[in-house]
Amino acid sequence: KAGVTQTPRYLIKTRGQQVTLSCSPISGHRSVSWYQQTPGQGLQFLFEYFSETQRNKGNFPGRFSGRQFSNSRSEMNVSTLELGDSALYLCASSLDSGGALDTQYFGPGTRLTVL
Amino acid sequence: AQKVTQAQTEISVVEKEDVTLDCVYETRDTTYYLFWYKQPPSGELVFLIRRNSFDEQNEISGRYSWNFQKSTSSFNFTITASQVVDSAVYFCALSKYGNKLVFGAGTILRVKS
Numbered sequence: 001k002a003g004v005t006q007t008p009r010y011l012i013k014t015r016g017q018q019v020t021l022s023c024s025p026i027s028g029h030r031s032v033s034w035y036q037q038t039p040g041q042g043l044q045f046l047f048e049y050f051s052e053t054q055r056n057k058g059n060f061p062g063r064f065s066g067r068q069f070s071n072s073r074s075e076m077n078v079s080t081l082e083l084g085d086s087a088l089y090l091c092a093s094s095l096d097s098g099g100a101l102d103t104q105y106f107g108p109g110t111r112l113t114v115l
Numbered sequence: 116a117q118k119v120t121q122a123q124t125e126i127s128v129v130e131k132e133d134v135t136l137d138c139v140y141e142t143r144d145t146t147y148y149l150f151w152y153k154q155p156p157s158g159e160l161v162f163l164i165r166r167n168s169f170d171e172q173n174e175i176s177g178r179y180s181w182n183f184q185k186s187t188s189s190f191n192f193t194i195t196a197s198q199v200v201d202s203a204v205y206f207c208a209l210s211k212y213g214n215k216l217v218f219g220a221g222t223i224l225r226v227k228s
Contacts, residue, residue: 043206056215103165108157
């Protein structure tokens with residue numbers, strides 16, 4: 001079974017621009033979560049989508065948004081980019097069968113550099 | 116609020132040494148889940164283990180073992196006979212529902228040949 005895929009792998013943008021990152025979950029997985037990883041703040045939860053609805057949200061400004069499509073693929077968008085948005089953005093998917101626990105499996109990430 | 120502390124920023128060992136990575140967590144929830152992930156230089160987080168709060172049984176998987184102690188809120192990870200391929204950043208994480216992980220700062224493990 002193919003793992004979580006993320007595109008693009010690397011991205012360079014300038015301040016003020018916007019960016020869209022894409023994530024394809026493992027086949028059959030219905031939940032997709034996004035995380036930001038920076039040297040200063042570490043790994044931080046951005047949001048989670050399930051059945052095309054945002055189910056959980058972290059403490060990030062409204063410039064960070066996302067969506068999920070009917071095939072469970074997800075995109076996240078960052079508008080009005082700031083230098084501090086430079087980070088590795090990781091996507092994770094889980095089965096979410098309704099049980100007590102689902103393990104999240106991560107993709108390789110998208111490395112965003114804001115100049 | 117949930118919090119995970121990995122006090123060891125970086126550990127260096129020589130191949131074949133045993134090494135233990137510490138993880139201390141804080142939560143007010145009675146039901147929660149603990150995880151360990153490995154992040155090699157490629158960047159992808161690789162799932163290693165999960166444990167729920169009701170299962171304090173220690174687990175061994177090959178050279179890896181985990182010690183979960185609710186009394187001290189710790190979930191430590193030991194690698195026996197370390198190898199160069201074990202070099203990576205290791206993250207401990209905590210979750211109430213499993214889909215919103217709170218990560219520790221990570222421990223960089225360097226295994227030298």
